[in-house]
Amino acid sequence: MIRIENLEKVYKTEEVETTALNGINLHVKEGEFVSIMGPSGCGKSTLLNVMGLLDKPESGSYKFIDTELLTLNDRERSNFRKRNMGFVFQNFNLIDELTVFENIELPLIYNKIPTAERKKLVNEIIERMNIVNRSGHFPQQLSGGQQQRVAVARALVTKPKLVLADEPTGNLDSSHGNEVMELLCELNETGTTIVMVTHSSHDASFSNRIINLKDGHVISEKINKSRNEELI
Amino acid sequence: MRNLWKNKGFSLINIGGLAIGLASCMILLLYVVYEFGYDKQYKNYKSTYIAYTNMKANGKTFSWAWTPGLLSQELKENVTGVSNSARSSYPISLLIGNGENKLKNKGMFVDPAYLKIFDFDFIDGTSDNILQNINTVILTKSLAKKLFGNHSSINKIVKLDNLEPLKVEAVIDDIPQNSSLTFDYLMPWKLYEKRETWTKKQGWGSNFCLTVVQLQNSNTLAQVNTSIKDLFHRMDKDQENELFLHPLSKWHLYGDFENGKSVGGKISQLKIFLLLAICILLIACVNFMNLSTSRSEKRAKEVGVRKAIGSSRKSLISQFILESTLLSFIGTVVAFILLEISLPYFNNLLNINLIIQYNDWRYWLTLICLILFTGLIAGSYPAFYLSSFEPVKVLKGFSIKAGSAFSVRKVLVVFQFVFASCLIVCTSVIYQQLNYIKNKPLGYNSNGLVQLSAEGNLKNLQKINLLRERLVKAGAVTNVSTLSMSLSNGGNNTSGISWPGKNPNTSVLFNNRAIGYDFVETIGAKMVEGRSISKQFEKDSNSVIFNEAGIKAMGMKNPIGKKIKWDTGENVIVGVMKDFVIDNPFQKVEPMILYSAFKDNVSVILLKLNPSANVTASLSKIDEIVKEINPDYPIDREFVNQSFEQKFENEKLLGTLSNWFGGFAIFISCLGLLGLALFMAEQRKKEISIRKVLGASTGNILTLLNKDFIKLVAIANVIAFPLAYVIINQWLSAFEYRVAISFLPFSLAIVISVLIAILTVSIQSIKVAKANPIDALKYE
Numbered sequence A: 001m002i003r004i005e006n007l008e009k010v011y012k013t014e015e016v017e018t019t020a021l022n023g024i025n026l027h028v029k030e031g032e033f034v035s036i037m038g039p040s041g042c043g044k045s046t047l048l049n050v051m052g053l054l055d056k057p058e059s060g061s062y063k064f065i066d067t068e069l070l071t072l073n074d075r076e077r078s079n080f081r082k083r084n085m086g087f088v089f090q091n092f093n094l095i096d097e098l099t100v101f102e103n104i105e106l107p108l109i110y111n112k113i114p115t116a117e118r119k120k121l122v123n124e125i126i127e128r129m130n131i132v133n134r135s136g137h138f139p140q141q142l143s144g145g146q147q148q149r150v151a152v153a154r155a156l157v158t159k160p161k162l163v164l165a166d167e168p169t170g171n172l173d174s175s176h177g178n179e180v181m182e183l184l185c186e187l188n189e190t191g192t193t194i195v196m197v198t199h200s201s202h203d204a205s206f207s208n209r210i211i212n213l214k215d216g217h218v219i220s221e222k223i224n225k226s227r228n229e230e231l232i
Numbered sequence B: 001m002r003n004l005w006k007n008k009g010f011s012l013i014n015i016g017g018l019a020i021g022l023a024s025c026m027i028l029l030l031y032v033v034y035e036f037g038y039d040k041q042y043k044n045y046k047s048t049y050i051a052y053t054n055m056k057a058n059g060k061t062f063s064w065a066w067t068p069g070l071l072s073q074e075l076k077e078n079v080t081g082v083s084n085s086a087r088s089s090y091p092i093s094l095l096i097g098n099g100e101n102k103l104k105n106k107g108m109f110v111d112p113a114y115l116k117i118f119d120f121d122f123i124d125g126t127s128d129n130i131l132q133n134i135n136t137v138i139l140t141k142s143l144a145k146k147l148f149g150n151h152s153s154i155n156k157i158v159k160l161d162n163l164e165p166l167k168v169e170a171v172i173d174d175i176p177q178n179s180s181l182t183f184d185y186l187m188p189w190k191l192y193e194k195r196e197t198w199t200k201k202q203g204w205g206s207n208f209c210l211t212v213v214q215l216q217n218s219n220t221l222a223q224v225n226t227s228i229k230d231l232f233h234r235m236d237k238d239q240e241n242e243l244f245l246h247p248l249s250k251w252h253l254y255g256d257f258e259n260g261k262s263v264g265g266k267i268s269q270l271k272i273f274l275l276l277a278i279c280i281l282l283i284a285c286v287n288f289m290n291l292s293t294s295r296s297e298k299r300a301k302e303v304g305v306r307k308a309i310g311s312s313r314k315s316l317i318s319q320f321i322l323e324s325t326l327l328s329f330i331g332t333v334v335a336f337i338l339l340e341i342s343l344p345y346f347n348n349l350l351n352i353n354l355i356i357q358y359n360d361w362r363y364w365l366t367l368i369c370l371i372l373f374t375g376l377i378a379g380s381y382p383a384f385y386l387s388s389f390e391p392v393k394v395l396k397g398f399s400i401k402a403g404s405a406f407s408v409r410k411v412l413v414v415f416q417f418v419f420a421s422c423l424i425v426c427t428s429v430i431y432q433q434l435n436y437i438k439n440k441p442l443g444y445n446s447n448g449l450v451q452l453s454a455e456g457n458l459k460n461l462q463k464i465n466l467l468r469e470r471l472v473k474a475g476a477v478t479n480v481s482t483l484s485m486s487l488s489n490g491g492n493n494t495s496g497i498s499w500p501g502k503n504p505n506t507s508v509l510f511n512n513r514a515i516g517y518d519f520v521e522t523i524g525a526k527m528v529e530g531r532s533i534s535k536q537f538e539k540d541s542n543s544v545i546f547n548e549a550g551i552k553a554m555g556m557k558n559p560i561g562k563k564i565k566w567d568t569g570e571n572v573i574v575g576v577m578k579d580f581v582i583d584n585p586f587q588k589v590e591p592m593i594l595y596s597a598f599k600d601n602v603s604v605i606l607l608k609l610n611p612s613a614n615v616t617a618s619l620s621k622i623d624e625i626v627k628e629i630n631p632d633y634p635i636d637r638e639f640v641n642q643s644f645e646q647k648f649e650n651e652k653l654l655g656t657l658s659n660w661f662g663g664f665a666i667f668i669s670c671l672g673l674l675g676l677a678l679f680m681a682e683q684r685k686k687e688i689s690i691r692k693v694l695g696a697s698t699g700n701i702l703t704l705l706n707k708d709f710i711k712l713v714a715i716a717n718v719i720a721f722p723l724a725y726v727i728i729n730q731w732l733s734a735f736e737y738r739v740a741i742s743f744l745p746f747s748l749a750i751v752i753s754v755l756i757a758i759l760t761v762s763i764q765s766i767k768v769a770k771a772n773p774i775d776a777l778k779y780e
Ligand SMILES: Nc1ncnc2c1ncn2[C@@H]1O[C@H](COP(=O)(O)OP(=O)(O)OP(=O)(O)O)[C@@H](O)[C@H]1O
Pocket: A011, A012, A013, A018, A019, A020, A039, A040, A041, A042, A043, A044, A045, A046, A047
């Protein structure tokens, strides 16, 4: 589904130029669960942001199914993103002023889904995420794990083809972390493609394939056999 | 210091707003001080009074500063408490010349005592034994210079009206501009009596001069006023008019009377300006506070760290106060530059001469108070607010969502916009009213109507006829007529008209004017019935015309051919004219009687320009012919519509000033809004980024950010409307003819204020809305 070729991204600041991505090639099949690992500063988040159309690379090509995404203009990128992609961040990035329900509803509003259907979709996902009794709470009133579940719910509510997760468990303890990982696995099983950045090999073990980055290069790829067998 | 420089944009907005506010405030204050200084240049101004006559007629009381010529002497000799009194004429424009150097300038005829009451600044000569001789004159410095150049003028002879030789007895300094009495030269009252012989014979019922009175003690005013109230009646049983003294110091600002009592006047306009000045200053301060606070909030972390490492609260406060004082000082300096730059323009606009009194200590005192006030108000809030942060809270993750600071700031913005929207409403109603009055039909056609002042030969009816023939023949004009008073001035009136069926106990006041042939045709007025006075009817000497208001006041049916009595003579009504406006366009048309001009009761000649001829050509033709017929006088002509335009000066001034300063106030408010938007956008950066990641477009984000501000502006409008309504209704109530207050000004205020808010907020937040969301989300 995703074909990334020769992706290059350079950050220029006043003092230094950092090559964050240095000729990345990456293919992701539909329904795949891919983990990206690597040392800090190797370009994982950058790669994810580029894949999420949140950042523009200097050169390379990024095909999603058959569409070349890098030539889109801002508005098209934004439209493509909100229809096809969901995001989960390490620091949850919920809006503090909005309730759980409203937070989850937000992407639907931007996708111009009618109110009644919105209600239905949000309630469905809230039930699935097991946070029904929290729907009127504000993010600050939830535990980290609960917040991340809300964030996942928000990423999923639009039924995106691709979910991008940047260290979704980074701020959570292991039991909460596991909850979130299980959620992602369930999601993957229903056919959603997931690309996840993680530092934890435990988390990575939930995925089909692990990609190792270093200094903006893909240095190795590992198929996770156990998971794949499960899948098949 | 480094901080100021680091936030250049911020500092610029901050200083700019403050400077504009201060400069506007100072200009307005200068103007207010100027107006308050009216007539206060004289040493004895506190004990000097103007005699006013109250006259009941047409069901109301008219109050005016016209008195009988006999009054002054009576007051001086027989009223206790009065120490001095003098008569004067109103300023009259007359020709005064040194040989062939002739100028038309304003002169006044005064009793010698006049120069004791007002301590004019004598450059040459003294106030003793002056104007005793009938052929004498006192010149002001600038007139003396115009007539005699740099030569001394003392004891030289000037000629009045090409007729009267007058010896220059003294030269006085020019009369300050903010003086109600403006003249270029003073002549003895005796000369007036000689020129206008009728004045000598007038009794207690004839009001033709101004009487200035000096009291021994200003505390006795009430007593004196009680004792002189019925003075006219005591002197002459037939007189019902009442007399009172009005302080000189209130003459200019409290010139309106109702039922014989002072009810203010220009002072209300001045109060509006004073309010405007204070409000602009407040707005500027609010702005300063707003901007400083939001800017410093960005530095909250710094404050937290500083406090954590042991910086005391006191040193923090002084650091912030120092910073804001520095800013306000720079603001003041810039304000001065702005002031100096704009004063000439402002003076030109108001046709006055305001200057900054650099060598007056009161000026500096006011200025220092202003700066201290501004500095304190503007600087203290952010300083105390910020320094009171708990370091732990700040460092832990600083968030001021619905925090107190933010709501205070919201209140401030609401305050600013209440003011802005009030101003928009008021300004547009003032504008509507001005237009309404201007476009109110005059009852005649002032286009192409020229008034020529009748002097010298042109006072002679034969010569006027000659002028008419020649001008018409030359094709410059289509009609010529005369009037005993300029169309744009007030003039004589009489209550001595009686008609069959008149109630002897009521008094009806008629304006009376002498008109020449074809008057109605010349000014393009309409007859309701009957005929105008024309050459065809040689024996028109006792024919009169009334205006509709006059007929209505008499309650007369079928007036044509009816006889009326005027003083001793009997007149026949030959026509009724449609009402037309003379003198005061703001008031209802008063009853008027028009009669045929005889002998010398011509003061202006009315010329209707030929509409099919070129105006410039016609005018030069007129000038040429007039000069031929009346060679001794400079040509003095004006377009009637132009001189009418001057009637609106006060209202225009109010309109212009509220436009300008309202504009400034709105501009400063915008700066404040900008600051708040800046802060808000900064504050919500993360939220905005999240929303963008979730698919919000730039439009979505702008709507989001604007929504809050529009809410504030809406609240401001809701508060402003009743306020504006009360203010403007108050202002309008002074007009007899006034526009109905419509929705238009209010909708205008909404549209403008919302538009301004959206623009300001969007300009600022578009940057944030367009920014790459990931930058804000990356690092916490
Ligand atoms: N906005 C930016 N400006 C300049 N340099 C940047 C910017 N964002 C990232 N970089 C640099 O790009 C490189 C890759 O950053 P990236 O955030 O992708 O690393 P990462 O692999 O996600 O690290 P971590 O595991 O710590 O999250 C780093 O060297 C970083 O310093």
